[in-house]
Amino acid sequence: MKQDKIIQIALTIVALSAISSLVLITVFVFKEGLPIILRVGAKDFFLSGDWYPGEGKFGIMNMIIGSLAVTAGAIIIGAVFGLGCAVVLTQFAPRQLVVILKPAIEVLAGIPSVVYGFIGVVVLVPLVREYLGGPGLSILTSSIVLGIMVLPTITSISVDVIQAVPKSYRDGAIALGATRWQTTHMVILKAAKSGILAAFILGMGRAIGETMAVIMVAGNALELPHSILDPVRTLTSNIALEMGYAAGEHRQALFATGVTLFVIIMILNTIALTISRRSAGKAAKK
Amino acid sequence: MTIMVSGHEYSIFFSVCGKAAVYQPQHRSIGFLLLFVFLIFFAGCKDSSDRPVNVIGSTSIQPFAELLAEEFLKINPDETIDVQGGGSTAGIQAIANEIADIGMCSRTLKEEENSVDTAIEIARDGLAVVVHKSNPVNDLTIEQIQMLFSGQIQNWKSLGGNDMPVRLIMREEGSGTREAFIKLVMDKKIVSRKALVQESNGAVKELVRLDPAAVGYMSLGLVGEELKSLHVNGVEPLAEQVKSGKYKLSRPFLFVLKTNSQLRPQAQEFIDFVLSDLGQKILESEGLIRVK
Amino acid sequence: MKITPAASQRFVVAFLWLITSITLLVLLFIIGYILVHGLGHINWSFLTESSRRMGREGGIFPMIVGTILVTGLAVIIAAPVGVLTTIYLTEYTREGKLTSIIRFGTDCLAAIPSIIFGLFGFVFFVVVLRMGFSIISGALTLAIMVLPTIIRTSEEAIRAVPKSYREVSYGLGSTRWQMVTKVVLKSALPGIGTGIVLSIGRCISETAAVMLTAGSALRMPDSPFASVRTLSLHFYILSREGISMENAYATASVLIITILVINVIAYLLMRRLAAKVR
Numbered sequence: 001m002k003q004d005k006i007i008q009i010a011l012t013i014v015a016l017s018a019i020s021s022l023v024l025i026t027v028f029v030f031k032e033g034l035p036i037i038l039r040v041g042a043k044d045f046f047l048s049g050d051w052y053p054g055e056g057k058f059g060i061m062n063m064i065i066g067s068l069a070v071t072a073g074a075i076i077i078g079a080v081f082g083l084g085c086a087v088v089l090t091q092f093a094p095r096q097l098v099v100i101l102k103p104a105i106e107v108l109a110g111i112p113s114v115v116y117g118f119i120g121v122v123v124l125v126p127l128v129r130e131y132l133g134g135p136g137l138s139i140l141t142s143s144i145v146l147g148i149m150v151l152p153t154i155t156s157i158s159v160d161v162i163q164a165v166p167k168s169y170r171d172g173a174i175a176l177g178a179t180r181w182q183t184t185h186m187v188i189l190k191a192a193k194s195g196i197l198a199a200f201i202l203g204m205g206r207a208i209g210e211t212m213a214v215i216m217v218a219g220n221a222l223e224l225p226h227s228i229l230d231p232v233r234t235l236t237s238n239i240a241l242e243m244g245y246a247a248g249e250h251r252q253a254l255f256a257t258g259v260t261l262f263v264i265i266m267i268l269n270t271i272a273l274t275i276s277r278r279s280a281g282k283a284a285k286k
Numbered sequence: 287m288t289i290m291v292s293g294h295e296y297s298i299f300f301s302v303c304g305k306a307a308v309y310q311p312q313h314r315s316i317g318f319l320l321l322f323v324f325l326i327f328f329a330g331c332k333d334s335s336d337r338p339v340n341v342i343g344s345t346s347i348q349p350f351a352e353l354l355a356e357e358f359l360k361i362n363p364d365e366t367i368d369v370q371g372g373g374s375t376a377g378i379q380a381i382a383n384e385i386a387d388i389g390m391c392s393r394t395l396k397e398e399e400n401s402v403d404t405a406i407e408i409a410r411d412g413l414a415v416v417v418h419k420s421n422p423v424n425d426l427t428i429e430q431i432q433m434l435f436s437g438q439i440q441n442w443k444s445l446g447g448n449d450m451p452v453r454l455i456m457r458e459e460g461s462g463t464r465e466a467f468i469k470l471v472m473d474k475k476i477v478s479r480k481a482l483v484q485e486s487n488g489a490v491k492e493l494v495r496l497d498p499a500a501v502g503y504m505s506l507g508l509v510g511e512e513l514k515s516l517h518v519n520g521v522e523p524l525a526e527q528v529k530s531g532k533y534k535l536s537r538p539f540l541f542v543l544k545t546n547s548q549l550r551p552q553a554q555e556f557i558d559f560v561l562s563d564l565g566q567k568i569l570e571s572e573g574l575i576r577v578k
Numbered sequence: 579m580k581i582t583p584a585a586s587q588r589f590v591v592a593f594l595w596l597i598t599s600i601t602l603l604v605l606l607f608i609i610g611y612i613l614v615h616g617l618g619h620i621n622w623s624f625l626t627e628s629s630r631r632m633g634r635e636g637g638i639f640p641m642i643v644g645t646i647l648v649t650g651l652a653v654i655i656a657a658p659v660g661v662l663t664t665i666y667l668t669e670y671t672r673e674g675k676l677t678s679i680i681r682f683g684t685d686c687l688a689a690i691p692s693i694i695f696g697l698f699g700f701v702f703f704v705v706v707l708r709m710g711f712s713i714i715s716g717a718l719t720l721a722i723m724v725l726p727t728i729i730r731t732s733e734e735a736i737r738a739v740p741k742s743y744r745e746v747s748y749g750l751g752s753t754r755w756q757m758v759t760k761v762v763l764k765s766a767l768p769g770i771g772t773g774i775v776l777s778i779g780r781c782i783s784e785t786a787a788v789m790l791t792a793g794s795a796l797r798m799p800d801s802p803f804a805s806v807r808t809l810s811l812h813f814y815i816l817s818r819e820g821i822s823m824e825n826a827y828a829t830a831s832v833l834i835i836t837i838l839v840i841n842v843i844a845y846l847l848m849r850r851l852a853a854k855v856r
Contacts, residue, residue, distance in 0.1 A: 003753070003755070004753060004754055004755065007670070007754075007755050008666075008670050008671075011662055011663075011665060011666035011670050012666060012670075012671075012676075014659055014662040014663055014666065015662070015663040015666035015667065015680055016680070017659050017663065017725070018659075018663060018680060018683045018684045018687055018725055018726065018729065019679060019680055019682075019683030019684075021683075021687060021722045021725070022683045022686055022687050022690075024698070024702065025690065025694065025695070025698045025722075028698050028701050028702050028706075029694060029697055029698055029701075032697075032701055080597065081597050081600070081601055084593075084594050084597035084598060084601075085597065085598050085601055087594055088594045088595060088597070088598045089598075092591055092594065092595070093598075101598065101602070103841060103845050104602060104605055105601065105605075106841060106844075106845075107605060107609075107837070107838065107841050108601075108604075108605050110779045110780075110783060110837045110840065110841055111608060111609075111783065111834065111837060112782070112783030112784075112785065112810045112813075112833055112837070113783065113785060113786075114783075114785050114810050114811075114813055114814045114817075115608065115612065115783075115813070115830055115833065115834065116608070118813075118817050118826075118830070119607075119608050119611060119612075123611070148601075148604055151601065178583075179583045179584060179587045180587060180591075181583075181586065181587035181590050181591060182583055182587070202689070205689050205691075206691075208691070209689075209690070209691020209692070209693065209694070210691065211691065211692065211693040211785075211786040212785045212786050212814060216818070236691065236693045236786075239693050239697065240693060240696075240786055240789070243697075243700075243790060254697075255697060255701075258693070258694055258697045261691065261693070261694065262690070262694055265689055265690065265691060265694075266686065266689070268689070269685065269686060269689040273682070273685055
């Protein structure tokens, strides 16, 4: 059994690579980004909207707000459409149709984000400008594009959690004379509630981290937006826009933008994990 | 030992002396092919300094440099030139780190750059202020453009245009086009934060083409038929007006070299080509203003 | 007027179907829009020539090679690491502190946006390890990015292998390693394959991370340390700079077709797995 022991040790080392990559990423991004936050001062960095890298002013408040606004819009669209699709797939669609619908929605997840951004620019932006006003590059446009992009994430996780609801729940409700829809929203969705919530939060994470599509449709203006038809700059687009040129403090400030994004994502992720673990625990008890 | 993989229009050669695959799309005859293999074999083995000439920097100059490189290679088929974008500032950093032989910069050098780098002007470029075709405004002074971009003028009506809010379109921080514009027009005034920021000439063009309220700026050579470029201080933006100095918004296109280091002969040859009559003619035919 | 449950059901179900149809239409529209504008420009020379004049003329052969090299290398690195991690998690240890740390790390890694991978790859591989903008920097960055996908899908596949298989294998006197390689991995292969195929798809469609690590050189790569431009980045640059809309659409069509093929392969593998479990 000596050989077995060696294999086990080797495997343990390999298995630690995921977590060590995570540590490495964290260390390097923070090492590059933290000093400038400390130098500028957290208050001026996070709570000021003055981003003038040429003059050493690095305030990212407007971008944080921009990211949150775009993400909120995306999650509303993604949630309605994503959950809607998941309910149809699990409750109402005939089997033969599910075989087509499900892979189709998975294809949506595979389309490159640059293609989404491009379609957004050539199709959606002119429509918004024409019929709703504003420059067309806006919170609304970005929200729609991102909403479509996070939809597959929300749908596939929701399908999984809905399918995990014991069949007896549904049979019981139907036996009591409830309609299919009553069963769905009163019993099944209620039972799957926390799992679906976790799906929304993971979708939020994806939306807030998306870069290339947003750069193309958000407009990237530094001004604080006043309506959903105003352009915004997000944290991600700030990094990708200026990274190519940046040096010195400016580059550090872009890494600091990355640090901010990283922290927001980790918070969202931890919330999602906690929720889904709790719901998994509940399901196991029952 | 040479392994040859040959397809319809392309061939890849792997030669022994490192430097592996060299790619050449347009050869037809076997004789040329063999000659080519022969050349690579010896050229590749000559010495280690035989890496391609790296030209990195401004995305405004990049298309012109690509074109020049292609023409240069027609005359000197045994050399390789790599042209990459990244932006003016990135180009200057690249020569400082010795990643690049030549940096491309589409603005004048800053003081701290001037002390370590030498700039060679390869052409001048006019900066056109562009609006939608339907915009009735034809002529603005530099002061008016400044007031537009600093946000003091918010409606086209105050400039004699339609009653529409002005939509400013800027390039991103660090772009040579942006820095040249700020230096020529803004005179220490801060650009309005309402300005949309786009990361390429193409994106600016697309926005202005479709939005009746938009105003942006770009290389004169890139404007094309679909946009309207404004007269500045009464002068039409034309190559000859830039050359005579009557049109004020112009900037140099620079090749930047490190002052205290020896330029490789291949890089020198390329620069000589660009400054030659043929090179300058190519630039001129692309809408730039020749300097020689 | 009181709405009966049956009426409200009809209304809601109609609404849900509307939503689903819109989603499908959006998908069809995106694919159709790109293919209609792009398919006409794809021909043999477009696929096999290098670009000229920044991609305004010529083809996309160097980008195809670049994409294959970066993606291939990334998956070659990530797949063994991912599968071995899964074997460790499922066969070689009991659930405990270490496994939950590994799982947490994997989940976090999965949540990190690609631009952060790009930033990390840029400082770590490009600058600190002095690999420059290169195939290898891009591939290593993408390898870390897809690691969680591979771990998750192979874990699902390996857990789906019935316990009885393992017992029979032990009963025949094989060691644990033999059991894992000969029995478990073999029956989990379609599932692991799905994970790998999905990772290939993710690598191909990634733009932000490769932009900051692999660079954007148009030339044919001649070593692992050469900078390349992947197809999706090429599409981005072509369409954004307005260099050539025809070539941009054609490049996007190549991307979309590749993604569709990849999805079909993943789907078929998944069905084989499902059939096996049943």
